[in-house]
Amino acid sequence: MSTNSTLGKPLRLRPGVRKAVLVLHLLGVGAWLGIDVVVGIMAAVGAGSGDPDARGMALQVIGTYLGGPMLAAALIVLATGLILGWGTKWGLVRFWWVVVKLVVNLVLVALILFVLLPGMGEVRAIGEILAETGRLTGDVSDLRFPPAVSLTALTVAVVLSVYKPWGRTLFSKVRRGRQKS
Ligand code: HEM
Numbered sequence: 001m002s003t004n005s006t007l008g009k010p011l012r013l014r015p016g017v018r019k020a021v022l023v024l025h026l027l028g029v030g031a032w033l034g035i036d037v038v039v040g041i042m043a044a045v046g047a048g049s050g051d052p053d054a055r056g057m058a059l060q061v062i063g064t065y066l067g068g069p070m071l072a073a074a075l076i077v078l079a080t081g082l083i084l085g086w087g088t089k090w091g092l093v094r095f096w097w098v099v100v101k102l103v104v105n106l107v108l109v110a111l112i113l114f115v116l117l118p119g120m121g122e123v124r125a126i127g128e129i130l131a132e133t134g135r136l137t138g139d140v141s142d143l144r145f146p147p148a149v150s151l152t153a154l155t156v157a158v159v160l161s162v163y164k165p166w167g168r169t170l171f172s173k174v175r176r177g178r179q180k181s
Pocket residue numbers: 018022025026029077078080081082084085088090091092098101102103104105154155157158161162
């Protein structure tokens with residue numbers, strides 16, 4: 001981080017640090033997308049009409065292993081995104097594409113924390129019973145929605161990151177105007 005804030009210039013990440021944080025940001029995005037794809041495949045197997053053993057196993061994998069890594073990936077993307085926004089010319093509330101990504105990321109983290117994770121124990125239990133007895137004791141058809149919503153939102157965020165549309169926010173325009181006058 002440069003230290004010239006006393007000269008009135010904003011703090012900026014050094015180029016090497018910015019690149020390292022960006023690599024982490026992109027690895028987090030890649031991991032998150034990958035986990036979503038695995039959840040989607042496991043949800044399709046679990047809700048399908050195949051062998052109850054395989055279906056039960058797929059539900060147990062979702063219920064046991066995937067929620068934690070998904071939350072970790074989402075938090076890594078959020079944390080590195082905050083650092084990149086704060087420490088580069090893009091800012092956190094300066095450009096619409098960053099603001100929208102921040103909101104998307106926060107909403108997805110909230111959905112993982114308050115909608116997805118609380119239901120994981122039940123999914124695991126349904127999977128265990130299905131694998132042991134061949135009986136499906138709950139509705140698991142809704143499980144395809146979380147990966148579908150997340151994959152769609154992340155695709156939108158990737159497109160926003162590359163095209164960077166819509167320019168500056170009103171907040172940024174007002175601040176720039178004040179600095180010029
Ligand atoms: C919602 C999930 C997110 C996804 C899928 C995502 C994706 C990406 C991608 C693909 C890039 C590389 C763009 C390029 O180099 O052309 C990028 C860069 C960036 N992201 Fe994110 N991002 C996400 C969340 C966030 C958040 C929450 C913030 C800020 C609060 C943020 C801030 C940034 C900034 C400032 C850059 C540009 C870094 C630079 O070039 O110095 N991102 N993001």
